[in-house]
Amino acid sequence: MEASGPTVRKAVNAKQPVAFISRTEKFSACHRLHSTQLSEKENQDIFGKCNHPNCHGHNYTVEVHLKGKVDPVTGMVLNITDLKQYMKVAIMDVMDHKSIDKDIPYFKETVSTAENIAVFIWQSLCQIMPDPSLLYEIKVHETDKNVAFFRGEYADM
Template identity: 60%
Template structure:
């Protein structure tokens, strides 16, 4: 019997159900503004509704006796219990405990339906896919995690075997060469850091010397400017003293000019008198 089942062809069986529910997209981990910015109108405090369409797909061997992967009547009952009874005409956030702390996005609704169906199915490994049509344009598909799919595990194992066959064995000498080059690179890096440290120290010393020279030049310049200012004030004081001592000189100059004028008059008179004496 097991050999017959092993050789049986695989088939996918899908059944569709619809349900109506309302919800509000709101994360307790976000602020009111962040929720509004992220979810927009879907964050309306009064909520909003959808007419969801759910497609549940089972994958398994076709039973050679019944000709079915699973009895559709049984699948209908399982979906009624896991989907309709749990979600239809419900407020997802208020009526379904699962969404008390989980955002009721369509993605999370798909995961909820998946987990609920696993509890209902006698053979959960048959569950292949849950597809939810939130609207005609928004569709979410959830598959089994890779660890739960035997075919995926087999593919991964086969791929690993192919890679192992294609990859050559590691040459120990190559690892030794890599280690040697790594040590040489580390030594070069140490030397570079040491040289850089010495250069930075020299630059720091040069900077200190430059600052000291600048301070000295500024001090000398300030001393020179101060001396020039003092000399200027001394010169101004001397000029003022000289200006105060000049009036007597000016008066003496006037007297000299007056004496000169008198001498010129006297000379003129003498010359005139001499001329008269000659005529006599």
């Protein structure tokens, strides 16, 4: 006798389910927290040891979370292999083993905080994903205890 679970019937004209998927990557990079809009003393007072002129490094963990309709044919929000490739192009190829402030033009005038790194990754993925509306959240773990996340929200200045 075959074991079977409860009988689940699809409702006629049912709405399409919405699901979340995520993928995690790790990269190593160095940076210096330093604002060109502040004096040397202000930078030192605000950023402390993270303002060291010779940079400091982290082993970052980045989570990319997507939200979307489950395709009735494939059963997927997005093929995870595609997400892996998008993350390689937008994150790994650009940030891994780099000096964030020196090697990535975006950070020449933008302080390379975990918050701004999350925004940068969001914007980079938006440029290469066929459907950037699937992006739900970018989480950047700078350390085991320090995490920033961005959900594509912008406020008026």
